[in-house]
Amino acid sequence: xxxxxxxxxxxxxxxxxxxxxxxxxxxxxxxxxxxxxxxxxxxxxxxxxxxxxxxxxxxxxxxxxxxxxxxxxxxxxxxxxxxxxxxxxxxxxxxxxxxxxxxxxxxxxxxxxxxxxxxxxxxxxxxxxxxxxxxxxxxxxxxxxxxxxxxxxxxxxxxxxxxxxxxxxxxxxxxxxxxxxxxxxxxxxxxxxxxxxxxxxxxxxxxxxxxxxxxxxxxxxxxxxxxxxxxxxxxxxxxxxxxxxxxxxxxxxxxxxxxxxxxxxxxxxxxxxxxxxxxxxxxxxxxxxxxxxxxxxxxxxxxxxxxxxxxxxxxxxxxxxxxxxxxxxxxxxxxxxxxxxxxxxxxxxxxxxxxxxxxxxxxxxxxxxxxxxxxxxxxxxxxxxxxxxxxxxxxxxxxxxxxxxxxxxxxxxxxxxxxxxxxxxxxxxxxxxxxxxxxxxxxxxxxxxxxxxxxxxxxxxxxxxxxxxxxxxxxxxxxxxxxxxxxxxxxxxxxxxxxxxxxxxxxxxxxxxxxxxxxxxxxxxxxxxxxxxxxxxxxxxxxxxxxxxxxxxxxxxxxxxxxxxxxxxxxxxxxxxxxxxxxxxxxxxxxxxxxxxxxxxxxxxxxxxxxxxxxxxxxxxxxxxxxxxxxxxxxxxxxxxxxxxxxxxxxxxxxxxxxxxxxxxxxxxxxxxxxxxxxxxxxxxxxxxxxxxxxxxxxxxxxxxxxxxxxxxxxxxxxxxxxxxxxxxxxxxxxxxxxxxxxxxxxxxxxxxxxxxxxxxxxxxxxxxxxxxxxxxxxxxxxxxxxxxxxxxxxxxxxxxxxxxxxxxxxxxxxxxxxxxxxxxxxxxxxxxxxxxxxxxxxxxxxxxxxxxxxxxxxxxxxxxxxxxxxxxxxxxxxxxxxxxxxxxxxxxxxxxxxxxxxxx
Numbered sequence: 053x054x055x056x057x058x059x060x061x062x063x064x065x066x067x068x069x070x071x072x073x074x075x076x077x078x079x080x081x082x083x084x085x086x087x088x089x090x091x092x093x094x095x096x097x098x099x100x101x102x103x104x105x106x107x108x109x110x111x112x113x114x115x116x117x118x119x120x121x122x123x124x125x126x127x128x129x130x131x132x133x134x135x136x137x138x139x140x141x142x143x144x145x146x147x148x149x150x151x152x153x154x155x156x157x158x159x160x161x162x163x164x165x166x167x168x169x170x171x172x173x174x175x176x177x178x179x180x181x182x183x184x185x186x187x188x189x190x191x192x193x194x195x196x197x198x199x200x201x202x203x204x205x206x207x208x209x210x211x212x213x214x215x216x217x218x219x220x221x222x223x224x225x226x227x228x229x230x231x232x233x234x235x236x237x238x239x240x241x242x243x244x245x246x247x248x249x250x251x252x253x254x255x256x257x258x259x260x261x262x263x264x265x266x267x268x269x270x271x272x273x274x275x276x277x278x279x280x281x282x283x284x285x286x287x288x289x290x291x292x293x294x295x296x297x298x299x300x301x302x303x304x305x306x307x308x309x310x311x312x313x314x315x316x317x318x319x320x321x322x323x324x325x326x327x328x329x330x331x332x333x334x335x336x337x338x339x340x341x342x343x344x345x346x347x348x349x350x351x352x353x354x355x356x357x358x359x360x361x362x363x364x365x366x367x368x369x370x371x372x373x374x375x376x377x378x379x380x381x382x383x384x385x386x387x388x389x390x391x392x393x394x395x396x397x398x399x400x401x402x403x404x405x406x407x408x409x410x411x412x413x414x415x416x417x418x419x420x421x422x423x424x425x426x427x428x429x430x431x432x433x434x435x436x437x438x439x440x441x442x443x444x445x446x447x448x449x450x451x452x453x454x455x456x457x458x459x460x461x462x463x464x465x466x467x468x469x470x471x472x473x474x475x476x477x478x479x480x481x482x483x484x485x486x487x488x489x490x491x492x493x494x495x496x497x498x499x500x501x502x503x504x505x506x507x508x509x510x511x512x513x514x515x516x517x518x519x520x521x522x523x524x525x526x527x528x529x530x531x532x533x534x535x536x537x538x539x540x541x542x543x544x545x546x547x548x549x550x551x552x553x554x555x556x557x558x559x560x561x562x563x564x565x566x567x568x569x570x571x572x573x574x575x576x577x578x579x580x581x582x583x584x585x586x587x588x589x590x591x592x593x594x595x596x597x598x599x600x601x602x603x604x605x606x607x608x609x610x611x612x613x614x615x616x617x618x619x620x621x622x623x624x625x626x627x628x629x630x631x632x633x634x635x636x637x638x639x640x641x642x643x644x645x646x647x648x649x650x651x652x653x654x655x656x657x658x659x660x661x662x663x664x665x666x667x668x669x670x671x672x673x674x675x676x677x678x679x680x681x682x683x684x685x686x687x688x689x690x691x692x693x694x695x696x697x698x699x700x701x702x703x704x705x706x707x708x709x710x711x712x713x714x715x716x717x718x719x720x721x722x723x724x725x726x727x728x729x730x731x732x733x734x735x736x737x738x739x740x741x742x743x744x745x746x747x748x749x750x751x752x753x754x755x756x757x758x759x760x761x762x763x764x765x766x767x768x769x770x771x772x773x774x775x776x777x778x779x780x781x782x783x784x785x786x787x788x789x790x791x792x793x794x795x796x797x798x799x800x801x802x803x804x805x806x807x808x809x810x811x812x813x814x815x816x817x818x819x820x821x822x823x824x825x826x827x828x829x830x831x832x833x834x835x836x837x838x839x840x841x842x843x844x845x846x847x848x849x850x851x852x853x854x855x856x857x858x859x860x861x862x863x864x865x866x867x868x869x870x871x872x873x874x875x876x877x878x879x880x881x882x883x884x885x886x887x888x889x890x891x892x893x894x895x896x897x898x899x900x901x902x903x904x905x906x907x908x909x910x911x912x913x914x915x916x917x918x919x920x921x922x923x924x925x926x927x928x929x930x931x932x933x934x935x936x937x938x939x940x941x942x943x944x945x946x947x948x949x950x951x952x953x954x955x956x957x
Contacts, residue, residue: 067473069135071507074102090130093178098138101183105140111821129188132565134182136589136610141179143662164345225393227261234377236362238330239274243354247342251369252379254552255422258362259334265360266332269946270342275358276327278950282334282488289344293319296331296348306870312344319348323431327949329357335488335551337361339371348492381419388414390421394428394530409440416447422552423463429529430470434643460523464556467529474507475495479524481505481564482549483557484592486617490535490546493523498687498711502643502665503590503613507601525545539814539838539863539887567592567613590643612662613643635660641686644668647691648908658682666690674698680705690718704731704751713733717761719743719897730754738788741766746777753780759788764820768799779807791819793843802831814838817845824872826850831857840865852876862908867891879901886910890917898923904930913946 081158128943151731193627237248250258265271266278281295293315297307305874307315307458323329329349333341342361348358369376373607382390389415403408417423427447431440446466471479478500497519506522508515523544527533531553536545551558561567562894567590590613608832614634617620634644635657644660647667666682667689673696680702688709690697697718703709704723710732712718720736720743733752738759744767749755758781760767767774768789775896778784787808791799799820799933806829813835824846837860866872872893877900886908890896892915897918903909904927914924926947 062254067477069139071504072101075101075504085869089584095142095369095801098178098183101180102135102138104187110760125259130182130927131186133188133368134179137182138179140610140640146379146661153691173446183245186206222842224381225390227257227264227440230377230379231264234261235268235270235835238265238271238358238360243356245344245346245355245357245359247359247372247373247374248363249362249363249369249376249636250379251366251376251421252408255420256379256381257421258364260421262332262334262360262362264357266330266486269944271330272946272948274328275330277329278330278332278333280334283341283484284488285335285337286486287337287341287578290315292333292341292345293348296345299324307415312398316347319352320534323348324350324352324359324819328355328563330360331358332360332362332728334362336361337365339368342371342374350447352750361427370954382421382424383419384411384414387417387419387424390414390424391428391641392515393918394425395433405437406435406440406830409437409444413447417446422550422606425530426463426467426553429531430467432529432691434806444585456651461556461559464553465560467531468556468560470526471529475525476517478505479526480557480561482526482565483554483561484590484615484617485549487551487554488548490548490616492546493520493544496547499615499643499645499665502686520544533746539840539865551739566590581583591618592617610640611638612641614638614641614646616646616648641844647689648717670695674700675703676700677702679703682706683708685709689713692854710731713737719747734783738790741774744774744777746780749777749780755781756783757786758784759790761788761790762792763795764789764791764799765795765797769797769801770800775804778804781808782811784811786814789818790816791821793819793820801826805829806832810835812836816842818842820845821847824848827851834860836860838865840867841869844868844870847871850874850876853879854880855879855881856883857881858885864893865889866893869893870895872896875900880905882906884908887912889915890920891915892919893917896920901927901930903927904934911944911946913948915948 066864067401070735076764077245109426126633208713234248237246250260250262264847266280271278272862279296279299281292283292290312293312295309295313297319300319301307307318310318331345333345343361345359349355361368361374364378367709369378379601388402389889391410395410396402413427414424417427422602431443434440443466444672447463464886468476468479481500481503485496497516500519500522501515506515506519508518520543522688523532527534527544527547532549534544534546535548537543538545558569562569565588567589569592588610591611591613593616614749634646639658639660640662643665644663645665645667647669658681661681661683663682663685665687666685666783667687669691671694672690672692673694675690675698677700679700683705683706686708690713692715695716697714697716699718699720701721701724707729711734713735715739716738717740720739722745723731725747731752735756736752736755736759737758738761741760741764742760742762742808744760768791799822801822809832811831815830815833815836817840818843821844827846828838836858839858839861840863842865846869851872851874856879861882862884864882864885864887866889868891873895874897880902882903883906884905885906887910888899890899890913894916896917897919899912899914901923903912909931912924912927914921924947925943928943931943
């Protein structure tokens with residue numbers, strides 16, 4: 053085991069290429085027998101050649117990499133290139149077969165002449181010969197390891213790694229004193245606008261310290277509003293203003309045509325209406341950014357507004373007389389305490405036989421928290437003395453150099469080399485997202501799957517659970533920062549990669565040809581050359597995009613993924629971009645994530661038969677029947693600027709489609725009566741109420757998440773039986789019912805709601821105006837853990853749940869219950885409640901005092917629920933008074949805004 057730590061990482065790209073090829077050929081032989089009629093013998097031969105190679109790559113990496121008889125780097129490059137060639141040939145063959153079914157489309161695809169006779173194709177013959185030579189070379193050069201290892205994804209439960217705490221849940225060693233100093237400066241000091249810079253070398257924890265301060269109740273109580281903005285090196289002043297503005301106006305589209313001065317004035321008008329503001333500018337590289345943001349604040353003495361800045365540059369921190377807080381490295385004692393906490397947990401101590409190695413390791417880390425936590429991630433829970441010895445020697449070769457930020461990359465490499473090989477490509481893939489980007493976990497997981505980066509024998513929801521375990525493992529190894537958790541506080545909702553780890557991902561991904569980034573400097577209008585066309589499978593377009601970045605009249609046949617991201621999570625402004633070139637330039641593409649671009653469908657677009665993942669934005673009133681051409685599609689995300697969206701019934705031909713997301717309710721047609729096979733759909737978000745016919749729900753019987761928005765009368769109206777068909781949904785876990793606010797007909801919770809009691813875990817209701825007396829129906833749902841009631845979901849003055857009801861609820865969220873005054877919990881419901889959120893419940897007189905007896909309640913948040921504030925404070929006092937000495941139990945009460953309710957109203 054110890055020897056493997058010394059071995060440099062083998063190319064995960066080569067491993068994934070072969071694994072993906074084996075999977076593709078196997079499925080082709082099983083699922084498309086008619087399509088490959090006449091060529092199945094060649095495919096079977098190819099499978100015989102690559103299966104042993106796939107087993108080799110899944111076995112003893114140390115033996116492969118350290119064998120002196122072969123050049124391992126060249127060996128893996130040859131494997132990768134040959135696997136890619138085979139993948140290209142297969143895709144071309146499949147496209148040609150589809151073209152043969154409709155000769156009228158041949159003119160749209162410039163490679164249709166490439167395959168006229170598959171049996172005689174010299175390209176495929178050459179591939180088979182190369183695969184045979186590679187297999188023979190591997191067998192001659194070394195014997196395959198006879199040891200077998202249990203694969204981590206044999207079952208979803210086996211795949212679960214020991215999960216570390218979320219980033220925001222970890223007390224950072226050595227940060228209490230700096231945090232107190234920064235908070236004191238933010239709350240006290242000048243009555244004028246003041247800038248508080250935090251400066252230090254990379255990896256010292258500037259952003260971590262800023263987040264600790266930003267999230268502290270002491271700061272939350274003091275400021276009327278807090279705003280966090282990531283800046284970075286590729287910043288644009290206008291985008292910074294738009295990021296600030298979205299905190300006041302959720303829809304910023306109407307402001308996109310305004311210039312910087314106009315946006316500044318708009319923000320200033322919002323700012324003057326409230327109290328004190330705190331704006332955090334994270335990762336600032338130029339002093340002009342701070343000077344620019346200062347303009348949004350009114351020049352008024354006594355407001356005490358603050359700007360907190362994180363930067364690694366002294367010239368930024370000291371600009372215009374600002375007094376920086378200089379972040380110092382941790383002391384040796386603090387460094388070891390941090391390592392100990394991260395490896396063994398806060399309640400356990402480092403074994404005496406490992407302590408000497410640990411002290412030497414942190415000495416090499418130079419007091420840099422990032423280096424320590426990354427190394428700790430590699431050692432997580434390890435009790436093997438030989439491994440600690442090897443890590444200590446390895447780390448000693450890479451002493452931290454405060455004048456060279458890249459020295460920290462060596463520490464990242466050490467932790468990266470400890471990753472299981474099947475997870476390395478998935479980790480490096482995090483680099484495709486822009487630096488400082490909050491990555492949605494659901495998006496990352498679906499991209500991983502579409503890209504073939506999750507190694508598993510499973511399909512469907514099982515493979516998504518394995519992907520979630522990958523992400524949890526990265527968090528436990530401190531390779532990603534958890535930014536948000538889901539409502540149940542267990543699963544990751546969004547995450548972020550530290551800028552040093554992000555840099556490592558990009559450097560290593562480029563080395564192994566995992567993806568190529570296109571991120572040009574302003575003014576450059578030349579399409580960058582692809583360094584190695586034979587191994588370039590993914591193009592990642594970020595920030596500044598040149599004019600016509602897709603080359604005209606050029607087929608980049610190897611590219612399988614095109615991802616376009618804006619670092620500000622807004623649309624990229626691409627005038628004169630010829631998006632129609634995508635199908636002709638990348639004919640074999642599988643992943644098309646260009647939601648940052650304005651896109652228009654053309655007929656040729658529907659000939660991209662291999663697409664597995666599509667995310668697009670544009671004006672789409674209708675998705676025509678050609679949508680059915682995407683026979684391989686798994687995820688479809690559409691953001692339309694049109695007021696309506698209709699989808700043709702050909703969507704039911706897409707039997708592999710699992711997730712459909714639209715920003716407005718889509719009108720989904722009933723499936724054709726001649727189709728009998730169930731759909732694979734697991735997510736429909738969102739559809740119109742009249743789409744939810746019995747035939748549709750029977751077809752989509754595997755749905756786990758369903759969002760319905762519009763006039764809910766047909767489903768929930770008086771004497772309506774529209775909800776009866778929901779009993780077809782035997783797997784439904786998340787349901788959203790969002791009623792049209794203009795719908796005035798009386799609605800009721802139907803008796804058939806009980807058909808969901810065995811599966812439903814999360815329910816969101818909005819503008820339904822049910823009577824509180826009907827809420828007891830929800831209280832009997834056996835599996836319901838998260839209940840969100842928004843915009844008068846229930847109406848009436850009093851709510852008194854029945855005894856023992858809502859027994860499994862962990863999160864209760866009530867937003868705007870205008871007539872609600874009294875909440876009676878004397879029957880002791882909500883026995884498993886962990887989190888309570890009350891927003892804009894203006895008339896609610898009190899939070900029930902019985903909630904103080906709930907054993908698991910950890911957080912209450914009241915926003916603009918003024919009358920109930922005193923009762924919430926009393927509950928906090930009572931809960932803390934019952935707390936046993938030395939208990940680790942925490943209860944968090946958040947009240948916003950602070951101050952006199954009448955004055956604020």
